[in-house]
Ligand SMILES: [Zn+2]
C-alpha cells in the first residue's frame with residue numbers, strides 16, 4: 001500500500017502537516033470516517049478550519065470519496081487504487097455494521113445496473129447495506 005507522501009504526490013497536492021496527518025489516519029483505519037471521527041482524533045493538533053479545508057481538498061481532488069451513511073450522515077473513505085487524479089470508480093457497495101457502526105467499502109461489489117423511468121438522469125448512485133460485519137457476526141453467535 002502507498003504511503004501518504006506518495007498519495008499526495010500522485011494527486012499533485014503539496015505536502016502539509018495537516019494533509020499528511022489526516023491521510024495517515026485514513027490509511028490506518030480500514031473503514032469510513034465521519035467528520036467528527038477525524039476532528040476528535042486530530043483536534044489537539046489542528047483547528048476546525050484546517051480539518052475542514054483539508055477534507056474538502058481531499059474530496060475535491062479525489063483522494064477520498066463520500067460515503068452516505070444512514071440517518072443522512074456523511075462519511076469519507078480513502079479511494080482505492082483504481083482511482084487516480086483523472087478517473088474515479090465509486091460504483092461499489094458500502095456496508096454498515098449495526099453492531100460496531102463501522103462503514104466499509106466493498107470495492108469488489110458493484111451496485112447493480114438500475115433502469116430508471118424515462119426522463120430521469122442519474123448522476124450518482126449510493127448503496128448502503130446494513131447488517132453485521134464478519135467480525136461482529138462471528139462474536140454474536
Ligand atoms: Zn475515487
Ligand SMILES: [Zn+2]
Nearest residue numbers: 097100133136
Ligand atoms: Zn461490526
Ligand SMILES: [Zn+2]
Nearest residue numbers: 067077105106
Ligand atoms: Zn467506498
